[in-house]
Each structure stands twice: as C-alpha cells, then as structure tokens.
Amino acid sequence: xxxxxxxxxxxxxxxxxxxxxxxxxxxxxxxxxxxxxxxxxxxxxxxxxxxxxxxxxxxxxxxxxxxxxxxxxxxxxxxxxxxxxxxxxxxxxxxxxxxxxxxxxxxxxxxxxxxxxxxxxxxxxxxxxxxxxxxxxxxxxxxxxxxxxxxxxxxxxxxxxxxxxxxxxxxxxxxxxxxxxxxxxxxxxxxxxxxxxxxxxxxxxxxxxxxxxxxxxxxxxxxxxxxxxxxxxxxxxxxxxxxxxxxxxxxxxxxxxxxxxxxxxxxxxxxxxxxxxxxxxxxxxxxxxxxxxxxxxxxxxxxxxxxxxxxxxxxxxxxxxxxxxxxxxxxxxxxxxxxxxxxxxxxxxxxxxxxxxxxxxxxxxxxxxxxxxxxxxxxxxxxxxxxxxxxxxxxxxxxxxxxxxxxxxxxxxxxxxxxxxxxxxxxxxxxxxxxxxxxxxxxxxxxxxxxxxxxxxxxxxxxxxxxxxxxxxxxxxxxxxxxxxxxxxxxxxxxxxxxxxxxxxxxxxxxxxxxxxxxxxxxxxxxxxxxxx
Numbered sequence: 066x067x068x069x070x071x072x073x074x075x076x077x078x079x080x081x082x083x084x085x086x087x088x089x090x091x092x093x094x095x096x097x098x099x100x101x102x103x104x105x106x107x108x109x110x111x112x113x114x115x116x117x118x119x120x121x122x123x124x125x126x127x128x129x130x131x132x133x134x135x136x137x138x139x140x141x142x143x144x145x146x147x148x149x150x151x152x153x154x155x156x157x158x159x160x161x162x163x164x165x166x167x168x169x170x171x172x173x174x175x176x177x178x179x180x181x182x183x184x185x186x187x188x189x190x191x192x193x194x195x196x197x198x199x200x201x202x203x204x205x206x207x208x209x210x211x212x213x214x215x216x217x218x219x220x221x222x223x224x225x226x227x228x229x230x231x232x233x234x235x236x237x238x239x240x241x242x243x244x245x246x247x248x249x250x251x252x253x254x255x256x257x258x259x260x261x262x263x264x265x266x267x268x269x270x271x272x273x274x275x276x277x278x279x280x281x282x283x284x285x286x287x288x289x290x291x292x293x294x295x296x297x298x299x300x301x302x303x304x305x306x307x308x309x310x311x312x313x314x315x316x317x318x319x320x321x322x323x324x325x326x327x328x329x330x331x332x333x334x335x336x337x338x339x340x341x342x343x344x345x346x347x348x349x350x351x352x353x354x355x356x357x358x359x360x361x362x363x364x365x366x367x368x369x370x371x372x373x374x375x376x377x378x379x380x381x382x383x384x385x386x387x388x389x390x391x392x393x394x395x396x397x398x399x400x401x402x403x404x405x406x407x408x409x410x411x412x413x414x415x416x417x418x419x420x421x422x423x424x425x426x427x428x429x430x431x432x433x434x435x436x437x438x439x440x441x442x443x444x445x446x447x448x449x450x451x452x453x454x455x456x457x458x459x460x461x462x463x464x465x466x467x468x469x470x471x472x473x474x475x476x477x478x479x480x481x482x483x484x485x486x487x488x489x490x491x492x493x494x495x496x497x498x499x500x501x502x503x504x505x506x507x508x509x510x511x512x513x514x515x516x517x518x519x520x521x522x523x524x525x526x527x528x529x530x531x532x533x534x535x536x537x538x539x540x541x542x543x544x545x546x547x548x549x550x551x552x553x554x555x556x557x558x559x560x561x562x563x564x565x566x567x568x569x570x571x572x573x574x575x576x577x578x579x580x581x582x583x584x585x586x587x588x589x590x591x592x593x594x595x596x597x598x
Contacts, residue, residue: 068237070228071100073205074162076242079104080206081213083133085480087121089114091137092179093164096233098135106133109480109508112500114141116473118148120504121159123474126460127436128481129284131158131216138164138230139180142188147467149192152223154464155305156282156366158216159223161189162209165198168229186227194222199229202238206245214247219365219382221282251382252365254389258379262361263393265336265377271358271400272298273318273334277348278305279341279365279383281458286310288387289340295391297399298338301327303348304449304463306341312453318404321450322350325593326407332357333402339376341383343369347449347463351594363387412590420444420587423562424451427489427515430569433457435485436478440471442491443523443587450590469497472514476501479510485573486511492518492543499544502553505578513572513579516546519586527589550580557582 074097078086085107090098101108111117114136125132136142142163152159165171165185166178173183189196195215199208205228212224266272280289286309293300293316300310301318310317321327328350331337335358342348343364352373360376363386370378379386412421424447431437439445439461452459462470472495475488490498495516505512521540529536550557557580560568565583572579
C-alpha cells in the first residue's frame with residue numbers, strides 16, 4: 066500500500082521519540098489507525114475519549130514525556146476536553162491529534178459531513194496551549210514537531226492538532242520521516258532577579274519555602290533539598306508538589322495546607338519563597354492566606370506570576386532557577402516551627418481514627434516506589450494532606466477537579482511502569498471509568514483499583530449537609546463492583562478496614578488488573594478556613 070498522510074503522522078511521532086499512543090478509532094481517524102499498525106508505536110485503546118485523554122495524562126506524568134492521543138472528529142474530539150483541562154491545569158504534555166471532516170467542509174462551509182462542526186478548533190483554544198489545523202500532507206511533520214516543542218516547553222501542557230480525513234488518507238507525497246527535532250524552549254533566567262532573591266533570602270530571619278508541582282515537573286528535587294538545607298528554610302509542599310521534598314526530613318513541614326497552623330507559618334515568614342506554584346485556592350487555604358512578609362515567586366507559567374499576591378516574580382523553570390540561586394544564597398542555621406505536633410493535636414481532637422487507619426493501611430500496602438492515582442474522593446482529600454509519597458509519585462485530578470481520573474490515568478501509567486500501580490476512587494467516581502475494566506483486561510495492565518464505596522458522592526454529601534443541613538442528589542445506586550469486575554475476568558475482593566492492608570497488599574502483589582472494594586463511610590477533618598473567616 067502507498068504511504069499516506071497518516072503514515073507521516075506516525076513517522077513524525079516515532080522520530081520525535083514517542084513510544085505509546087492512546088486513543089479511540091473513528092470514521093475520520095481511520096487513516097491514523099491504519100498507519101499505526103505499520104509503525105513500531107504501541108497503541109492502547111480506551112473505551113471513551115475522555116478516559117483515553119486521562120490515560121495519556123497518566124502516561125505523560127509518569128514518563129515526563131510528550132504523549133500522543135488519537136481521536137476522531139466532532140463528538141470524539143469534544144469528549145477529550147475534560148481530560149485536556151486536567152492536563153492543562155496540571156501542566157501535563159499531552160499531544161492531541163484529531164481527525165477533521167474533509168477539507169471541503171472546513172471553514173464553516175456546512176456541507177453536512179458526519180461529525181461536522183463550524184469550528185472544532187475553537188472548542189480547544191481556551192483549554193490547551195496551542196492548536197493548529199493541518200491543510201496539506203507536507204505540513205504534517207512540521208506541525209507535529211511544533212506542537213511537540215510547545216507541549217514540552219515550560220510550563221508544559223496539552224496541545225491540539227487537527228488533520229482532515231482526506232489529508233490522512235491521501236498520498237504522503239514525501240519521503241519517510243527519518244529525522245525530526247523539537248527541542249523545548251528554554252526560559253532565560255534574568256540574573257538580576259536571582260541576585261535580588263539571594264539577597265532577600267540571605268537577610269531573612271524566618272525564611273520558608275512553599276514547593277509546588279513545578280518543582281516535581283522540572284525534576285528540581287535535588288536542587289530544592291540543597292537550597293533548603295543551605296539557608297535553613299523549612300519546606301511546605303502543595304498538594305500538586307507531593308514528592309518535591311522528603312516527607313520526614315528535619316526541614317519538612319509536609320502538606321497540611323488546609324490546616325490553619327500551616328497557613329500561620331506561611332504568613333509569619335519574613336521571606337516566603339514560592340517555587341512552582343501560583344498560590345491558588347487550595348495552596349492558600351481557600352484564599353485565607355495573607356502574607357506578612359515578602360514573597361519571592363519562581364514560576365514557569367507567566368500568567369501565574371503575582372496572580373494572587375504581590376511578589377518578586379521570576380519567570381523561570383524551577384530547576385534552572387534553583388541551580389542559579391544556590392551558589393548565591395548564604396549558609397544559615399535552620400529554625401523549624403513546631404507545626405506538625407499542632408496539626409496532629411488538632412486531628413486527635415476529632416473522631417477520625419477510621420479515616421487515619423484506612424489511609425495508613427493503603428500506605429503500608431503500597432510498595433514504596435509504586436505510583437498512585439487518586440480521584441476526587443474523600444480518601445484522596447485526606448491523601449493530599451497526609452500521604453507520604455516515599456519513592457512513588459502521587460497524582461490526582463486536583464488541577465481541574467473532575468471526576469473519573471484515577472483509573473484510566475493509572476492504566477496509562479501502567480503501560481510504561483514495571484510494577485504495580487494503584488488507583489483510588491469513590492463509588493461515584495468509579496462509575497465514570499467502569500468501561501476501562503475492558504481496557505485493563507485486554508492489555509493486562511498491572512493496576513489495582515481500590516474503590517471506597519459509601520453509596521454516593523461522599524464529599525458533596527458532606528459539603529451540602531454542612532451548608533444546607535441536608536444533602537440532595539448525592540445518593541447513588543451502583544452495581545456490585547466485585548461481580549462486575551469478575552464479569553470482565555478481573556479478580557476482585559470485598560474487604561473491611563481491618564483486612565484492607567492485607568487484601569490490598571495481596572492484590573498489588575499479583576500481576577495484571579485487580580479490584581478491591583471497601584464499603585466505608587469516611588469523613589473529612591474539620592476545615593479551618595471557615596473558622597477564620
């Protein structure tokens with residue numbers, strides 16, 4: 066068969082270093098799928114497009130690499146938007162490649178093609194970093210290289226390329242793509258800003274560091290550790306910054322951002338160094354944080370600089386900025402606030418033994434280096450604050466806050482991880498991803514899915530009860546998750562809190578997909594931001 070535009074797509078991706086593609090077939094995208102089976106790329110097909118986008122997100126977070134996503138036109142493309150919003154909010158480099166209606170219908174011609182939209186590209190412009198519609202086969206390699214470079218450049222994020230059906234099926238008209246480069250754009254560091262930051266930190270009496278997801282994405286953990294130890298600054302990590310700093314280090318104040326004691330420590334700092342965070346809603350304890358000293362903010366996303374508080378704003382990648390800052394900062398003795406005992410005392414004053422035991426059981430069962438993926442569920446909200454990631458990354462959908470992320474994202478990670486991967490969902494969030502049990506089985510992906518079944522949208526039940534005195538629309542009929550998993554040929558077990566540690570560890574130790582169901586009604590610890598309003 067003659068080479069087509071679809072071949073140019075997969076050749077370009079292969080030349081750029083892609084290894085795995087996620088997605089779904091569709092009528093206009095068949096040229097992509099046809100070319101894919103002639104390539105060396107691995108294809109992992111999901112059962113819905115949003116889950117394919119989540120899977121690509123999980124793979125990209127795990128590898129740190131741009132990850133391709135193939136979908137079809139119209140409904141297929143639009144279903145990726147929730148997944149791409151999460152990738153955008155969490156700076157994840159997903160390269161979405163969608164088919165388009167035939168070229169004759171582009172530009173709102175309204176020719177009546179299947180899946181036709183007047184302007185499909187417009188739906189993605191405010192979600193992703195970059196969009197482009199390819200008009201000819203000769204444009205494909207350069208368009209994909211351009212998108213790849215933009216996705217990989219700090220701040221990383223999703224991009225979107227559309228290719229009409231006739232271009233994908235038409236002749237390639239060019240030799241096989243053998244070389245293609247897409248080097249990320251490097252943010253130049255302004256030396257006068259780094260020098261000013263070093264002076265401020267050297268003069269500080271109570272410096273504190275708030276480390277966000279930008280530290281993790283840039284691989285700046287060694288530099289952060291070196292700087293913190295040199296200037297004696299305690300470190301708080303955001304929920305997205307889990308793993309940026311050793312959990313039990315003498316300078317670690319961990320991640321209790323929803324506890325007012327942590328907010329007070331951040332406010333009391335005479336210099337607060339914020340690295341890779343925009344100080345958004347969750348990181349600021351729902352915008353109750355009011356700085357008492359000077360803020361230095363190192364952030365790769367230009368739009369987040371000083372978006373919430375005035376600061377010495379340094380537009381830079383975290384790793385490069387910290388590397389430049391370390392030799393200029395002066396050595397200082399550490400002064401660590403007595404924060405963590407206060408947090409524990411506050412928790413001890415609430416009846417939360419079940420919740421703390423369940424989270425401890427999950428932590429004990431999961432191997433230290435295994436990654437975990439968490440849905441928007443009460444146990445995940447606990448994990449944001451209390452989870453020690455050890456040597457395994459913790460990922461959640463807290464960027465955009467959509468349901469259904471954990472299981473498909475974990476499947477994406479499992480396609481590249483040599484070892485177990487954990488997904489944690491509530492029963493409400495689990496209903497979004499049940500179809501992906503078929504994906505897990507088909508590809509024999511090593512994911513253990515823990516479903517905490519409380520009969521509804523548990524966190525929304527709490528919010529509504531607290532706000533209105535009663536909950537409405539939160540209670541859910543649901544299937545027998547164990548029987549449903551077994552109908553896909555996936556071993557499953559129903560457990561209780563006392564057996565959770567053992568049952569979950571056994572599931573994680575077995576190869577292939579597993580499901581563990583825990584019927585339990587968990588509660589959140591009392592919010593502190595409401596107490597101080």
